Structure formats: C-alpha cells, structure tokens
C-alpha cells in the first residue's frame with residue numbers, strides 16, 4: 001500500500017534520483033524498462049516544471065493500476081492508419097507517456113505530408129499533463145491541440161450529477177528561437193490533483209472550485225472530493241468539457257467519462273481511454289507567412305505590464321530546477337514499496 005496522509009516538512013530530491021526511484025518502483029509493479037522510463041520521464045518533467053499535480057504524487061496511482069492489471073506495463077502499442085492523415089495508436093492499456101513517445105514521431109511525418117493530421121489514441125492510460133505531447137509537436141515546428149477525458153468529477157453547468165471528467169485541453173504554438181507558447185489546462189475550475197494535494201496538505205480552496213455531496217458550495221477540499229468539482233467559467237467551460245467528452249470519447253470509439261466509471265476498478269490509477277491530438281503544419285497552411293504575424297501578437301502581449309504568456313512559468317522553472325520538494329510520507333512509502 002503506497003497511500004499516504006501526512007503533513008511533515010517536505011524533503012528534497014534531485015530529478016535524477018526521482019527518475020531512478022520511479023523506474024525502480026514501476027519496474028517492481030511490472031512495467032518493462034521502456035515503459036517505466038517513459039512514465040518516470042513524464043513524472044520528473046512535471047515536477048521539474050512545477051506541475052506538481054501531475055508529478056511524483058501520481059506514482060502510487062500508476063503502481064496500483066499496474067498491480068491490479070488495469071494498466072499494462074508491458075503492452076506494445078499498435079500503430080496503423082485510419083486514412084491518409086489519420087494515425088491510430090491502440091495503446092493496449094499502456095501508460096500514455098509510452099504510447100505517445102511511439103506515436104508522435106509518426107504523427108509529425110504525416111502532418112508534414114498532409115498539412116493537417118490527427119492522432120486517434122485508444123486505450124491509453126493517461127494520468128499526466130498534456131503539455132508533453134503538444135510540446136513534442138511544437139518542437140518539430142507544428143501547431144498542436146490535444147484533449148482527453150477522465151473519470152466523472154465535474155458537475156455540468158445546471159446539473160446535480162458528476163458527468164464530466166476534468167477533461168484537459170492543451171495547445172502549443174512553435175516560436176523560432178524561443179520556447180513554444182503552450183497552454184495546458186483542466187476544464188474544471190481546478191485540476192483534481194490540486195484538490196487532492198490541498199486535502200493532503202490541509203489547505204482550503206478558493207470559492208467556486210466545487211460543491212459538497214449535497215450540492216452546496218464549499219472551500220473544503222475533502223468535501224469537494226466527496227462531492228464534485230465545478231467547470232471553469234460556468235456554462236462556457238462546461239461546453240468545452242462536453243466537446244471533449246464527445247471528441248476524445250465517442251468520436252474515437254471510446255467511452256465518455258461517465259461510461260468509463262462504470263467499468264473502472266477504482267484502484268486510484270488511470271483508466272485506459274481515448275485522446276485526440278490534432279496537428280497542423282503552419283508552413284503548409286499559411287503558405288509560409290505565419291511567424292511574423294504571430295510574433296507581432298506575442299510582442300503586443302509581452303508589452304503589457306503584468307502579462308505573462310501561458311507556459312512561461314513552466315519554461316522558466318525548466319531552465320533552473322534540478323531538485324524538487326517531495327512529501328516525506330509519500331517518499332517513504334514508495335521507498336518501502338521498492339524494498340518490500
């Protein structure tokens with residue numbers, strides 16, 4: 001059992017040590033070296049960038065799902081074409097970071113041929129941030145958009161029942177000689193991971209994040225976990241979340257979040273499901289005239305005092321962070337699991 005509930009001061013760990021510990025724990029839970037390294041990269045890179053809701057904290061969920069068999073640590077994702085510009089990756093219940101590392105290079109090639117291409121990801125266990133996949137595409141000079149469903153955690157605007165996942169949406173725009181402009185956000189008012197961390201650390205949430213099981217507004221993260229999250233931006237965020245249910249679920253021949261819950265074993269890890277990634281080659285779509293106009297807009301934005309571009313915090317962290325703070329109880333539990 002690697003679940004924890006403690007409020008001791010944090011420990012620090014170098015990124016290398018964290019990656020090695022993740023590989024050790026995931027291998028013990030049944031992952032091959034390749035799968036373990038892909039998940040470890042995803043976790044360590046999230047920590048390095050300051051995205052703690054999808055960092056080390058997620059390791060215990062992966063371990064639980066590898067142990068229960070919900071997630072496969074040795075699956076070989078299968079790539080095939082559904083059409084000239086549509087790549088299918090059936091991840092075979094592998095963790096998403098592993099399937100994505102296999103599929104994205106081929107998606108890049110297809111997008112450069114076709115101008116616009118889609119990756120239809122099926123049966124991939126996504127438990128991470130989405131920026132790595134859109135950044136991989138932006139690093140190849142492409143514009144990218146990705147979204148996935150989850151388990152129901154969000155009550156649609158005007159409803160009383162949790163029917164939507166936290167349904168993240170990520171977008172990346174390449175910039176010559178600079179880090180890409182990337183946004184990556186849950187369509188819930190807060191990512192579920194943030195609420196779980198707030199509950200563990202004893203912090204209150206801001207108003208507007210969630211409701212109690214009885215449907216009353218609350219700032220207590222434990223009450224939100226027992227109740228539900230709200231969509232960001234009221235009915236507008238709910239509409240985006242609904243779109244993601246449809247285009248990352250039904251459109252790909254996959255379940256929506258509410259249906260995923262019906263067959264989930266509730267082991268705390270990620271249920272395999274769909275992800276849609278769209279990629280655009282701006283050279284082809286614009287006729288070669290895309291960078292200057294985009295940079296004019298970025299210049300106007302960057303001239304606004306107090307404004308920062310989405311992704312800037314993460315890219316700044318990336319340039320300087322070599323070690324990260326880790327919950328000591330979680331660290332102890334993972335180390336004990338490795339030695340058990």
Ligand code: NDP
Pocket residue numbers: 051053054126127128129130131148149150166167168169170182183184185186187190191192194308309310311312313314315
């Ligand atoms: P945040 O609310 O922290 O940030 C959302 C976006 O807004 C980021 O791109 C962030 O950039 C940007 N941003 C934040 N503050 C500002 C600001 N002041 N000015 C301009 N831009 C800003 O993210 P969420 O909590 O909504 O999501 C966290 C993660 O959860 C995401 O990575 C998402 O993919 C993941 N997730 C994964 C799920 C899954 O099933 N796998 C489910 C749900 C969420 P920056 O990073 O630079 O701060």
